[in-house]
Amino acid sequence: MTGRGEGSEATGFRSRTAGGLRSSDAGRTERLTGWVHRRRDLGGLLFVDLRDRSGLVQISFGPEWTEAESLTEAHKLGSESVIRVEGEVALRPTEARNPELPTGDVEFRVQRLELLNPARTPQIPVYRGPDEDLAAEELRLKHRHLDLRRSELQANLRLRHDLVLATRNYFDRLGFLEIETPILTKTTPEGARDYLVPSRVHPGEFFALPQSPQIYKQVLMTAGYDRYVQIARCFRDEDLRADRQPEFTQIDLEAAFVEPDDILGWIEGLMAEMAATAEIEAVPPFERMTHAEALDRFGSDRPDLRWSLEISDWTDAFGSADSKILRNAVEEGGRIRGFLLREGARLSRREIEELEKAAQAAGAPGLLWAKRTDDGGSGPLSRWLGEGEWELSGARPGDLIVAAAGPDAMTSPALSAVRGSVIGAMGLPAERDHAWLWVLDFPLFEEHEGRMHPGHHPFVLPHPEDLDRLDEDPLSVRSLAYDLVYNGSELGSGSIRIHDPELQRRVFQALGMQEEEIARKYGFLLEALASGAPPHGGIALGVDRLVKDFIGAGSLRDVIAFPKTTAARALFEGAPTPLGAAEMEELHIAPLRRGAGVPAS
């Protein structure tokens, strides 16, 4: 596996790498370096698998071709020790060839062995036999230098490199400039919690690490750098998930004089290129649907379209049934929605209860269900369903109906959860392997506990058709925001931004900010917008998540060299650490509680 940039394998220590040796190299004298992967000591003969980044080759030691001193030394070699060997590439005896190994037709006959650095017995194994489990993740993170030696992780990081390189080349061809933005920046008033850095020279003042370069890239547009891109590190101090790390990398871009189609087209081209690199399928143009449609049809703003299963609306069909739950839901402005599952009657009561649990975990009081049989139906919902209702439902004998009744805000997340669970419970096969989707027209605002929040961030341009409702009915205003969704995973999020300072001020006001607050927090942005800002917009794609989804890795930790744990700790180097009293004093900070912040040393 010699790819780009590996044309010159030779260094002062070695003449070439191990993984590329083939039968055509037989007879050549070479010097190899690497790690002792595994050994098979037959007494008179000794075989060692030598590993470097390029792969494995079997090196052999024997009295006929190995110097006596080296032979003695070889029998004492420990796993993961670093060695250099000089010798000859030789064809293996026919019966001793190993078709499993790319280098399996040859072996490297060692004349001289040099132990460059002996290794202590590794705390976790690098070699992994068939059917052997990985070490516990805690240990893999603690001994990261060993875990990273595994070929799986090396392949993941290699693909990550290739994807980032492809990205840089792609945007370079389109005339984008990569421009760095500050890591030490200003706290963001809304959004996630910031990671903070105390200022030594300004007592009591703090920098924040950027949650994204959002404002800087808008300022770059104002400054006339009309196509900007950056592989940007971002930081958010929030609780973690399998798909969320406290520091992460985004492909961040912004361009001036653009409409949504410009951005979407560029990203589709990028995805096609990246997908080719990762050997998966992405054929533009991608399917598009509005945010409202996504919620209506799938209950989610990032539906997984590998399955076509859609929500049915039975409000009209069941709304007049003689059931308090159903009627009340409809009278209060809600709907009765759910899934019609062909052959779903084969699900057991227990399996259906699991679906209900999924709905309840997502906030629904329960899940209504009914199986249609040849002579009627069974299940809690069936008592309300007469022949007329059954006909309108579209169910045939053997089918299952699961439904939730109430306001969409409650039923959508519940049905989305049920959709995921029922796909698993029924073992429905994916109808395609790679489902790309644009979700458009996100709401400009959301309401949480009576307070208005930006749906995305406060700089998103309201949909031009909805502008007149900004003041009277802000929650109904759509925005020119778009998300890229791949197999149900949100890979990126972007929008056209506000470039008119007056409109920006109105949006801040709609968010409940006073003039003084606006000036203090965002004065510098408004100043920039008022100085000749072009219409502009952009998007940010999560690199870590993208690599993870392309590889099918279970966790972001498998595509990041040095990730944090779910408690935001770095186990390898042991960060964060307490701070000494002297350092704290210099930074003008003090622990709130006795004991906190006192270092071990």
Added chain:
RNA sequence: GGGGCUGUAGCUCAGUUGGUUAGAGUGCCGGUCUGUCACACCGGAGGCCGCGGGUUCGAGUCCCGUCAGCCCCGCCA
């Protein structure tokens, strides 16, 4: 902040109803072995049963607390 799962030898795991000396595979150490590739065979060492407390004649096993890892909810403009 809340819920769930896990924690026993270097590593992966088993451990019965609470009962005598806590086991296996692998790795490690020693030995035999010239065609292995999960080499084979013989022998050996290796345990704070995460930590603290409690119940009990007796706790790896039951109870409470705590720590760590993982998964989920809240949170993530």
